[in-house]
Amino acid sequence: MRARTKTGKRQHRSIEGPPASRPFSPDDGHASAGEPFIPQIETEIAGVRFQNPIWTASGTFGYGKEFSSLIDLNELGAIVVKGISPEPMEGNPPPRIYETESGMLNAIGLQNVGARRFLTEKLPFLRTLRAHCIVNVFAYSTEDYVRCLEILNEGEGIAAYELNISCPNTRCGGMVYGSDPKLTEEVVAASKKAARFPLFVKLSPNVTDITVFARAAESAGADALSLVNTFVGMAIDIETRRPRLWNVTGGLSGPSIKPVALRMVYQAAQAVKIPIIGLGGISTTEDALEYFIAGARAVQVGTANFYDPGTSVRLVRGLSDYCQRKRLHLSEIIGSLKTSEHATRRGAEN
Amino acid sequence: MSISNQQSAIENRQFQYSEVGSFGNIKKMFDEIVKVAENRPLSGSHFLLSVESPRQAQAARPGQFAMLRILGRSDVLLRRPMSIYDLKADDSEGENDRKPGSPRILQFLYKVVGHGTRLMSELKPGDQVGLLGPLGHGFFEEEYLPRAHQANEILHVAGGIGIAALLLPAKRLAEAGFHQRLFFGGRSKADFVGVEDFRPLVRGMLLATENGSAGYRGFVTRPLEEYLARHSKKKYLLMVCGPWAMLRASVELARRYGHPCLVSMENRMGCGLGVCLGCCIRVQGAGHEAYQRVCTEGPVFWSDRVVWDIGEGPDESRSRESKVESRDAREG
Numbered sequence: 001m002r003a004r005t006k007t008g009k010r011q012h013r014s015i016e017g018p019p020a021s022r023p024f025s026p027d028d029g030h031a032s033a034g035e036p037f038i039p040q041i042e043t044e045i046a047g048v049r050f051q052n053p054i055w056t057a058s059g060t061f062g063y064g065k066e067f068s069s070l071i072d073l074n075e076l077g078a079i080v081v082k083g084i085s086p087e088p089m090e091g092n093p094p095p096r097i098y099e100t101e102s103g104m105l106n107a108i109g110l111q112n113v114g115a116r117r118f119l120t121e122k123l124p125f126l127r128t129l130r131a132h133c134i135v136n137v138f139a140y141s142t143e144d145y146v147r148c149l150e151i152l153n154e155g156e157g158i159a160a161y162e163l164n165i166s167c168p169n170t171r172c173g174g175m176v177y178g179s180d181p182k183l184t185e186e187v188v189a190a191s192k193k194a195a196r197f198p199l200f201v202k203l204s205p206n207v208t209d210i211t212v213f214a215r216a217a218e219s220a221g222a223d224a225l226s227l228v229n230t231f232v233g234m235a236i237d238i239e240t241r242r243p244r245l246w247n248v249t250g251g252l253s254g255p256s257i258k259p260v261a262l263r264m265v266y267q268a269a270q271a272v273k274i275p276i277i278g279l280g281g282i283s284t285t286e287d288a289l290e291y292f293i294a295g296a297r298a299v300q301v302g303t304a305n306f307y308d309p310g311t312s313v314r315l316v317r318g319l320s321d322y323c324q325r326k327r328l329h330l331s332e333i334i335g336s337l338k339t340s341e342h343a344t345r346r347g348a349e350n
Numbered sequence: 351m352s353i354s355n356q357q358s359a360i361e362n363r364q365f366q367y368s369e370v371g372s373f374g375n376i377k378k379m380f381d382e383i384v385k386v387a388e389n390r391p392l393s394g395s396h397f398l399l400s401v402e403s404p405r406q407a408q409a410a411r412p413g414q415f416a417m418l419r420i421l422g423r424s425d426v427l428l429r430r431p432m433s434i435y436d437l438k439a440d441d442s443e444g445e446n447d448r449k450p451g452s453p454r455i456l457q458f459l460y461k462v463v464g465h466g467t468r469l470m471s472e473l474k475p476g477d478q479v480g481l482l483g484p485l486g487h488g489f490f491e492e493e494y495l496p497r498a499h500q501a502n503e504i505l506h507v508a509g510g511i512g513i514a515a516l517l518l519p520a521k522r523l524a525e526a527g528f529h530q531r532l533f534f535g536g537r538s539k540a541d542f543v544g545v546e547d548f549r550p551l552v553r554g555m556l557l558a559t560e561n562g563s564a565g566y567r568g569f570v571t572r573p574l575e576e577y578l579a580r581h582s583k584k585k586y587l588l589m590v591c592g593p594w595a596m597l598r599a600s601v602e603l604a605r606r607y608g609h610p611c612l613v614s615m616e617n618r619m620g621c622g623l624g625v626c627l628g629c630c631i632r633v634q635g636a637g638h639e640a641y642q643r644v645c646t647e648g649p650v651f652w653s654d655r656v657v658w659d660i661g662e663g664p665d666e667s668r669s670r671e672s673k674v675e676s677r678d679a680r681e682g
Contacts, residue, residue: 062625070381070623082625088638093660097620097628099428104620108627111638254427306621307419307427309381309482 039323041316041330043077043298045275046198046223048159050077050132050298053330054288054315057279057302058083058136058162058202059108063122064129070309075316076131080226080300081122083138083164086148088114098235098244103254103281104303105233107247110138115151127157134200138164142187146194153196160197163188163222166204166229178204178229181216192221200277202226203268205257210264211271218272226277226300227268228261254303255281262294269295269335283311285318295335378409379485383421386477387440387455389470394540395462396511397471400438400455406483407437407453412518413488413614413650416456417622419480420469430466431619431645432458433514433591434484436521436547456483459514459544485622486649489519489589489612497610501587503529503553505609507574507600509592510536513544515614515649516591524551532556533577535570535596539563571599578607585609590653591616601653611653617644632657 043053055078061067064079073079091111098105113121118135126133135158139145145163152158165177165187177183184201192199201217203210205228214225230251235244243249261280269276278296282288283304291299304311323330380403387400406416417429437453462471473479498504504523506516513534520530532548532555539559548555556573557565566573570592578586586607590600591614604611620626624646633642633655642648642655 059627060621060625062623066623066625069379082627090636090638090640091627091630094629094631095618096630097618097626099426099618102424102427104428106620106626106628108630111627111630111641113638255424303427306623306626307429308480309621309623 037324037327039320039327039329041319041323043330045277045297046160046200048132048198050159051130052077052316052319053292053296053298054312054319055080055131055134055277055298055300056305056312057300058164059106060302060305063118063126064131064133065122065125067305067309071313074130075313076129077298077316078132078134078159079126079129080134080136080162081118081126082112083110083136084112084115084118084148084152085110085138086115086144086151088112088117093246095245096247096250098250100233100235100252100254101256103252103256104306105235105245105250105252106230107245107250109247112138115148119152119155123155123157132159133157134160134162136162136164136202137191142190145187145191149191149194149196153194158197160200160223161191161195162200162202162226163191164202164229166202166206178202178213179207181212184213184216185220188217188220188222192223198223200224200226202229204229205261205264205280206232211267214268214272218274222274224275224277224297225268225272226279228257228264228280231257231260253281255283255287257281258287258290262290265291265296266294266337282315283308285315285322288315288319289322289333292330292333293335293337295337297334379483380405380409381480381482382406383478384481386473386475386479388475389473391471392459392543394538394543395471396540396543397460397462398435398543399432399458399460399470399473401458401479401481402440402455403481403483404452404454406481407456410434410437410453410456410484410518411488411490412522413490413515414484414486415488415515415622415645415649416458416481416483416485417619418458418470419482420466421478421480423469426466426469428620429480429482429622430470431485431616431622432460433614433649435459435514435517435544437518456481459511461511461541482622486645487647489515489522489614489650491522494587494610494612497587498523498528500585501528501609502581502584503531503586505531505533505574505577505586505588506548506552507533507570507588507590507592507596508535509570509596510541511543512590512592512596512614512616513548514591516589517544517547519589520548520551529553531577533558533570533574534565535559535592537561539565569596569599571596571603574600575603578603578609582607588612588653590614598658601656601658604653612650613653613656614649615644615651615656616649619645621645632660 041052043050058080092109177187201222230253233252234249258281265278275297277298278291279300288299301312384401384403390398419429436457438455439451440454530552532552535558537560558570586609588604588611617629620628622645629644630641
């Protein structure tokens with residue numbers, strides 16, 4: 001029975017099933033100590049097979065190439081590129097970032113080269129990598145989301161889209177879509193219809209109940225959910241009494257948001273059947289594992305790329321080492337949180 | 351080596367360099383854990399940090415910077431961008447296996463202004479720090495040399511710790527035989543660090559302090575303006591580094607007197623790699639080209655590329671009335 005997991009067959013089955021109903025008990029792992037154990041850390045989402053579940057988050061990894069002399073990009077599961085809009089965007093005036101305790105605020109304003117230039121200037125390089133390319137898509141209106149996808153549909157080598165309905169730093173659009181379940185449904189449904197590649201939806205954490213939005217996106221046809229984007233925050237210079245960011249508020253990211261983001265990933269994983277991609281403050285293997293155990297089928301490294309470009313590659317190795325030590329495949333870790341029935345119910349409801 | 355001798359060779363390579371563009375720095379950067387060789391206190395709250403990194407020291411060019419990371423701290427996450435002040439060959443050991451004089455040590459001149467620099471000031475010889483560099487588009491000869499040859503003199507204009515970006519280009523220019531002069535402004539004379547390093551490179555130095563404790567009383571742009579007015583027939587090339595207000599005033603003088611001017615900009619940085627877009631400044635251009643990254647397209651820009659006519663600069667909120675973190679951006 002256990003040996004079958006190595007064939008990948010059961011891995012596939014467990015992917016299809018809802019996280020809560022997985023039948024294995026990962027406690028002891030693959031017990032026969034003498035047998036060589038090769039951990040499987042591949043992950044499959046919406047029919048796309050990723051060589052591992054360690055990805056880099058949109059806006060923290062450029063278009064990949066910037067890191068190519070520092071790490072081996074081929075070791076990553078996927079690269080989610082900076083948010084792409086139908087037309088180039090200039091972004092916000094400075095100051096755009098501010099460091100906070102164990103985190104940072106940013107209000108970049110989605111400066112990007114636009115969909116067409118992405119296809120001609122950035123995608124050809126990304127296509128050469130073993131890491132999949134996921135394109136984060138941003139716009140101000142449903143029509144523009146669709147238009148952006150239609151442009152990007154011409155691109156070869158895109159594994160999936162990540163619909164950004166959660167950017168907190170643009171005048172309208174963005175988070176507006178992500179903080180009204182009706183609008184979430186509308187934009188996801190329209191985008192799903194337009195998208196040639198699988199559609200992941202990146203949710204905003206700046207909502208009262210994440211499960212409402214997770215379900216809204218799921219029912220509108222999302223293939224997977226990425227959560228979370230940044231938390232809206234601010235900082236003030238007490239000498240000048242000015243905000244630290246031109247935009248006044250910005251998105252908080254980094255290790256300080258991890259417990260809250262992890263809770264939201266856990267809640268969403270309980271609420272929907274589609275796969276969850278977890279992100280928020282991941283900088284160590286332990287962080288990533290918490291997300292997997294909470295139900296994420298892949299994770300994204302974000303802010304850590306800024307101060308430690310080697311993080312993502314280190315996490316790939318760290319995950320393999322953990323799986324080896326525990327004699328568990330990734331599929332057996334995902335959603336394997338052990339709680340009493342009472343606690344499970346509370347966690348999902350809170 | 352001499353810049354002049356290399357000029358024709360460099361001009362031949364001009365296209366190659368411009369083609370390299372923003373990725374020029376990426377080819378030769380290293381992400382390393384390096385050892386602190388020395389962390390010497392200077393006047394005021396200034397320090398000179400020396401770290402051992404032969405690879406980065408040999409790859410570094412004038413005007414470039416490195417991102418320094420305090421290890422083992424979860425509260426200070428981001429690296430601090432530090433101008434590469436000087437490069438030193440460490441003569442004390444193992445000279446045999448390399449050509450003499452090849453640099454092994456990078457020096458960073460910094461002032462304690464915030465939490466990050468306070469932690470830096472506590473570094474001891476033998477401690478380890480993370481160092482990512484060399485980064486950025488510095489004072490690259492192939493771009494300014496034609497203008498330098500047309501100039502009677504190169505004028506370096508430094509505001510406070512901005513001096514840190516100017517020593518290496520001044521050294522390079524001095525080796526090539528250019529005449530140079532330093533205008534250096536600080537709040538008090540305690541800010542005049544690095545003056546002795548500059549002295550052998552320049553024909554003269556004009557100092558200014560806001561409190562009058564040394565040199566002119568007032569901003570450094572006053573002696574600069576007097577100098578430019580007095581020698582209005584001469585041609586100069588200005589190289590400027592300092593806080594936003596001082597940069598803007600210096601650039602305005604250069605414009606008024608018709609001299610080309612290079613500025614080394616500073617801003618808060620998230621990554622130094624060109625991906626976070628946190629350090630962008632407004633430049634001439636439209637659309638997504640309206641902002642350029644200080645870490646990648648800069649830190650050195652021709653002054654007419656930069657849009658100065660905006661209410662406040664990226665570090666205005668940290669300018670002189672702010673006692674807390676006046677230069678946290680580049681050196682914090």
